[in-house]
């Protein structure tokens with residue numbers, strides 16, 4: 001685990017000259033933010049929720065974001081996942097390695113990667129549906145649907161064929177240890193089981209990126225550790241680039257790298 005992440009003491013990590021928080025595992029960069037700021041206008045004035053945040057996340061890397069309440073963790077996740085747009089700065093999926101404007105892969109131009117922050121709403125919808133999995137603190141399951149039907153939702157949205165859907169839902173439920181619970185509705189499952197359904201749903205469409213906002217916030221600490229271990233195992237085995245926010249120090253130990261946000265800024269390592 002690398003804490004602070006500026007210097008990246010893990011495998012294959014390095015700090016770019018522009019202070020980009022580089023990856024700590026060896027996979028290719030899957031997600032990259034450069035100089036991202038987000039300002040909210042409120043009745044009381046401007047809130048600078050994110051200030052000049054730069055970060056890279058590699059395929060197969062689990063990055064955990066910590067920080068006090070209001071430090072910008074959820075805002076960062078929303079901007080990384082295309083649920084919100086930065087006021088300034090850019091977010092890219094699949095930035096090309098070594099294609100930066102300065103020839104070292106660290107400039108503001110990432111080469112032929114796809115800039116999330118410049119996409120139309122329709123393009124963003126498609127990318128969020130097909131390439132980004134979201135996990136929520138409150139699970140976000142549809143109460144009248146079974147576990148299998150909840151997991152199936154992203155595949156229906158992607159118009160995946162019925163036979164393929166059935167196969168992939170069964171595999172996703174098996175991957176989170178819920179093969180025996182496919183027909184149960186959320187209220188018939190424990191909190192940990194419900195969140196495992198949420199994780200299966202997030203991963204069933206085989207996204208490149210997984211974003212989880214306090215995924216264990218409603219779970220007791222023993223269950224939280226089991227769920228986080230599952231997330232870690234799936235992220236590593238499937239090569240997904242994952243960013244997870246948490247307040248729970250126990251979960252931080254599961255991270256490949258920890259980012260600390262304070263007042264919207266990444267704290268130095």
Ligand SMILES: Nc1ncnc2c1ncn2[C@@H]1O[C@H](COP(=O)(O)OP(=O)(O)OP(=O)(O)O)[C@@H](O)[C@H]1O
Pocket residue numbers: 040041042047048049067068069070071072073074075076
């Ligand atoms: N839609 C919004 N409009 C105005 N201000 C907002 C909005 N969303 C977030 N903020 C403000 O931006 C700052 C960062 O909020 P954010 O939710 O990202 O923090 P957080 O670290 O996730 O907090 P918590 O740990 O309590 O969930 C806070 O001051 C918050 O009040």
